[in-house]
Amino acid sequence: MSDVAKLAGVSPMTVSRVMNGDPNVRLSTRRKVDEAVAALNYVPNQAARRLAGSRPIRIGFLYSNPSAGYLSEFLVGLLNQASLHNVQLVVEKCEPGQDWEEQTRRLIANGVDGIILPPPLCDTPGLIDQIAKADTPCVVVACGQPDKRVGAVSIDDYQAAYAMTSHLISLGHHRIGFVIGHPNQTASARRLAGYKAAIAERGADASSELTVQGLFTYRSGLDAAEHLLGMEQRPTAVFASNDDMAAAVVAIAHRLGLDVPGDLTVAGFDDTALATTIWPELTTVRQPIATMAETGVQFLVRQIRAKRDGAPESPQHSLMEFSLIRRQSDAAPRMRPPTKIARP
Secondary structure (H helix, E strand, O other), rough: OOOHHHHOOHHHHHHHHHHHOOOOEEEHHHHHHHHHHHHOOOOOHHHHHHHOOOEEEEEEEEEEEOHHHHHHHHHHHHHHHHHHHOOOEEEEEEEOOOOOOHHHHEEEEEEOEEEEEEHHHHHHHHHHHHHHHHOEEEEOOOOOOOOOOOOEEEEEHHHHHHHHHHHHHHHOOOEEEEEEEEEEEEEHHHHHHHHHHHHHHHOOOOHHHHEEEOOOOOHHHHHHHHHHHHHOOOOOOEEEEOHHHHHHHHHHHHHHOOOOOOOEEEEEEOOOOOHHHHOOOEEEEEEEEHHHHHHHHHHHHHHHHHOOOOOOOOOOOOEEEEEEOOOOOOOOOOOOOOOOOOOO
16 A cells, blocks of 8 residues: 555555545545556455454345346446445345345345345335334435435436437427336336427327336336237337337337338337347437446445444435437338238
8 A cells, every 4th residue: 555655646544545435535636546556456455454444345235126137237337336345245136026124124134234226126115214214324226206315326217208209209200109117116207207298399199098008027018019019000119118128119010020110110218238139229218227336336335434434424316317329220200101010
């Protein structure tokens, strides 16, 4: 550490603060230390840190997510930060319909210092109550309406859906189907509201038959697509609330003999790995899932360390940027009779 301090032109105490993630260190100083660490290939001695009283931080990760792509991105973010901040991850899976109360009780009883919750558990009020009563720091990620008692990292789901719907209208689509996310998740309502606002403001078709309930799963996307594409006057574009359901819409379109995007434009949400592994690749809203998970860990670490120092900090809330990613699944609607659907 002394060598790093000398090369960076700072004190060993400053190096220690940077390595421990102290948010009060100036960015320019942090960069100098990071460059010196990289140049000297410095790695903190974990045994020495424990002897010096720097106990590792144990963070519980409780998940119940139907999307493998989303979970994979989330875990990448968690693991990136865990290695940087001397964090031990304790992972618990809560199967659909399983008692999350017992899982949470076990995490807290096992001595975790904090808990991070992705969708859909971030939208479970009873779970948040249980964690808050135990005085355990918590951060929720991708929650449409986060509880003020916990930290939160999210995007503006309303604006993201509004932007994508506006994009589809600007391409010339007037009749746009929408597959709603799981009704128990607050982000679903925000995305639906953004879609409806763009439809109303731009004068597109607002027929209620164009909005179909989904569950954020591929299977629910298949059912929604069969309904939308089975209409006498089918939509020329479908915007699904996540990539899993959008991929299902593409699959049904192919089964019916429709060309994507020639006969049907399809758009998704999240930009998980699935968006670029299907054909054609999906136009989608990029939600920086891994970065959001990383930020969630940073928030938790900061809160846990402040609590250990006897100066608890209030939970932080951060709204991250989204982006609209155009790929091969969107195009202007054809100005000729649509392809006849081949019924199975």
